[in-house]
Amino acid sequence: MNQLYNQILSLRKELNQHNYNYYVLDAPTITDTEFDFKLKELERLEKAYKEENPSVSEDFFAHSPTQRVGGQINKAFKQVKHTRPMLSLANTYSKGEIIDFVQRAEKLLDSFAEKEWICELKYDGLSVSLTYKNGLLVRALTRGNGLVGDDITQNVKTIRSVPLQLLGNDYPSELEMRGEIIFPLEAFNAFNKKRMEEGDEPMANPRNAASGSIKLLDSKEVAKRHLECYLYFLLSDDISETKHYSRLQMAKKWGFNVPPYMAICHGIEQIMDFINYWDTARQELNFNIDGIVIKLNDTSLWDTLGSTAKSPRWATAYKFKAQRAESKLTSIEYQVGRTGIVTPVANFEPVELGGTIVKRASLNNANFMEKLDIRKGDWIYIEKGGEIIPKIVGINKEKRDNSISQEFHYISTCPICSTPLVKEESEAGYYCPNYLHCPPQIYGRFLHFVSKKAMDIDTLGSERVKYLLDNNLVKDFADIYSLTETDLIGLSAADADKKNTIQEKGAANLLNAIDQSKNQPFERVLYALGIRYVGEVGARNLARYFKNIDNLINANLIELTEVNDVGQRIAQSIVDYFSKSENITLIQKLKTKNLQFVIKEQSTTYLLAGKSFVVSGTFESFSRDGIKKIIEDNGGRNVSAVSSKVDYLVAGAKMGSEKEKKAKQLNIKIISEQDFKDLLNEKE
Numbered sequence: 001m002n003q004l005y006n007q008i009l010s011l012r013k014e015l016n017q018h019n020y021n022y023y024v025l026d027a028p029t030i031t032d033t034e035f036d037f038k039l040k041e042l043e044r045l046e047k048a049y050k051e052e053n054p055s056v057s058e059d060f061f062a063h064s065p066t067q068r069v070g071g072q073i074n075k076a077f078k079q080v081k082h083t084r085p086m087l088s089l090a091n092t093y094s095k096g097e098i099i100d101f102v103q104r105a106e107k108l109l110d111s112f113a114e115k116e117w118i119c120e121l122k123y124d125g126l127s128v129s130l131t132y133k134n135g136l137l138v139r140a141l142t143r144g145n146g147l148v149g150d151d152i153t154q155n156v157k158t159i160r161s162v163p164l165q166l167l168g169n170d171y172p173s174e175l176e177m178r179g180e181i182i183f184p185l186e187a188f189n190a191f192n193k194k195r196m197e198e199g200d201e202p203m204a205n206p207r208n209a210a211s212g213s214i215k216l217l218d219s220k221e222v223a224k225r226h227l228e229c230y231l232y233f234l235l236s237d238d239i240s241e242t243k244h245y246s247r248l249q250m251a252k253k254w255g256f257n258v259p260p261y262m263a264i265c266h267g268i269e270q271i272m273d274f275i276n277y278w279d280t281a282r283q284e285l286n287f288n289i290d291g292i293v294i295k296l297n298d299t300s301l302w303d304t305l306g307s308t309a310k311s312p313r314w315a316t317a318y319k320f321k322a323q324r325a326e327s328k329l330t331s332i333e334y335q336v337g338r339t340g341i342v343t344p345v346a347n348f349e350p351v352e353l354g355g356t357i358v359k360r361a362s363l364n365n366a367n368f369m370e371k372l373d374i375r376k377g378d379w380i381y382i383e384k385g386g387e388i389i390p391k392i393v394g395i396n397k398e399k400r401d402n403s404i405s406q407e408f409h410y411i412s413t414c415p416i417c418s419t420p421l422v423k424e425e426s427e428a429g430y431y432c433p434n435y436l437h438c439p440p441q442i443y444g445r446f447l448h449f450v451s452k453k454a455m456d457i458d459t460l461g462s463e464r465v466k467y468l469l470d471n472n473l474v475k476d477f478a479d480i481y482s483l484t485e486t487d488l489i490g491l492s493a494a495d496a497d498k499k500n501t502i503q504e505k506g507a508a509n510l511l512n513a514i515d516q517s518k519n520q521p522f523e524r525v526l527y528a529l530g531i532r533y534v535g536e537v538g539a540r541n542l543a544r545y546f547k548n549i550d551n552l553i554n555a556n557l558i559e560l561t562e563v564n565d566v567g568q569r570i571a572q573s574i575v576d577y578f579s580k581s582e583n584i585t586l587i588q589k590l591k592t593k594n595l596q597f598v599i600k601e602q603s604t605t606y607l608l609a610g611k612s613f614v615v616s617g618t619f620e621s622f623s624r625d626g627i628k629k630i631i632e633d634n635g636g637r638n639v640s641a642v643s644s645k646v647d648y649l650v651a652g653a654k655m656g657s658e659k660e661k662k663a664k665q666l667n668i669k670i671i672s673e674q675d676f677k678d679l680l681n682e683k684e
Helices: 003-021 034-052 065-067 093-106 184-196 206-214 221-223 242-255 268-284 297-305 366-372 439-450 464-470 504-519 520-528 536-546 549-553 558-563 569-580 583-594 623-635 657-665 671-684
Strands: 079-081 116-122 124-132 136-142 147-151 173-180 228-235 262-265 289-296 317-318 324-336 340-353 356-362 379-383 390-395 612-616 648-651 667-670
Touching: 003 034, 003 065, 034 065, 065 228, 079 612, 093 184, 093 268, 093 289, 093 317, 116 173, 116 317, 124 206, 136 147, 147 504, 173 206, 184 206, 206 221, 242 262, 262 268, 262 623, 268 289, 289 297, 356 390, 366 390, 439 464, 520 536, 520 549, 536 549, 549 569, 549 583, 558 569, 569 583, 583 667, 612 657, 623 671, 648 657, 648 671, 657 667, 667 671
Parallel strands: 612 648, 648 667
Antiparallel strands: 079 147, 116 262, 116 289, 124 136, 124 173, 173 228, 289 317, 324 340, 324 379, 340 356, 379 390
């Protein structure tokens, strides 16, 4: 082995130890700057080694600390069968049922000696299973349906508390660790703050955000979210230790992030003490929990108690009741979003809830307010539960003073521009139709246009958008592309202090980002326009189907609903958008600024030209989107609904029964995944 190879192995070992000290022991021995310096040095050494040895296997780099930044793009998540089923726990909100559970289990185990129980926190996140072979992480799976899960290995590698290579040398040759991926509250709040600055809606809670994050196709994006993983279950056929608690201490020694929030309990009284303590202390944690898990400590007795079809009899979970507070309503205000939707918001006297002070909560819409029968001066119930965003769940009508109580009447005009509101058809809300001149709508649309998922002009945040609007430098999106350094240098909002004024370097960076945004593909530009109900997926489907903006502008309702996932409501919204002359004028102006209004992806062949396909179910060799892309690349069309115009229904496992039934009624040819492959080969 040469010197470079040995340097790499030595530095990897050192960095793995530092990761363990920081993320598991919470006792770092070097600064973040020193760690980053060593990581960059490892990147340099690995790059040099690869240049010297171009034939070296990628496996040599797969478990390096340098892989935690992500980088591999997944086209889809492969489904893999669990070696052992991942059962879910039975839940209860009753302490009496916990007592019954413990007494029943101890009665069945009466012939055995001391019965120890382990109490642990019930983490509110995404269940995960990690498989290691010879000390290396080889696979990470979600729970899925308990029998089959999604392979999320590349994304899990970005979580720094998950060891890529185990410490020591006394671990079994093969083992599985199970736990929970969570979004720490500090990181979650920072993530939401950034989303709102970019004009996106905040995520409702860390649990859903963690689940959504780990399913992102780009592992680099996952790495940016600073997820955490707590591990609490070790499985292996090669471990003689039978006590669950002792097994976890062994796992911690090998580098696993085993949380310290657990206790060995003897009897019901100690179990209840643990539950009662954490029901209050959970407010001080940097992550959400929704209960306590109680497990029998001796794993050799688990088989004696057995399991039901869904859950084990040697473990159960007690769930905390949702955190609730009571406060006095002081006023209701109305906020206007970028699409004109008006949202009522309740202001109430500040109250502590879940460790934070809250004083505002959404009232959703007019129907919700009417159902609550909410009135000024009412005492209201606010809950958090697992949610970060508080919600109003009821009224304490016993405290209502009926002598002075007055019903709220939903506003009839926009609170900002005074335009009469319009009720949404088939919806519970109202919106302001003053699309062109209502200030919060204009501001919201600009934030959406420059946001990361749209044009991605990252240096043009919420404050700078406000600067441009306050100083009348932009009236529509096209004006962004006419800005100059002279316009920008010295610019600030009317109420901003001088330290936030744009300087020469900031102006240059902003203009460069604006220029780079011209390279965004058609689907991103279409999404950036902010057409009501057209999200990222819808914009992508529309762009691929119509190929250019002119085809889309001229499409009618029937043609639009032929596009996958485009229903009547979305189609009508698109027609309405392009029926306005000011929107057509805007698109023409954006064309002159060289934005992309034609899809660059061209059909690679015309094998399926003139044929329409409905794709339904799951497939072995392709993802559903993968098949749809092949169809489009070969000149075919994807359609969401079965109709007489469809030529083929590509049927996978778990295909919708209604689609199959309708296809048979219309004599549409139903083909399997293999038939689809054969069709391509025949055409060739």
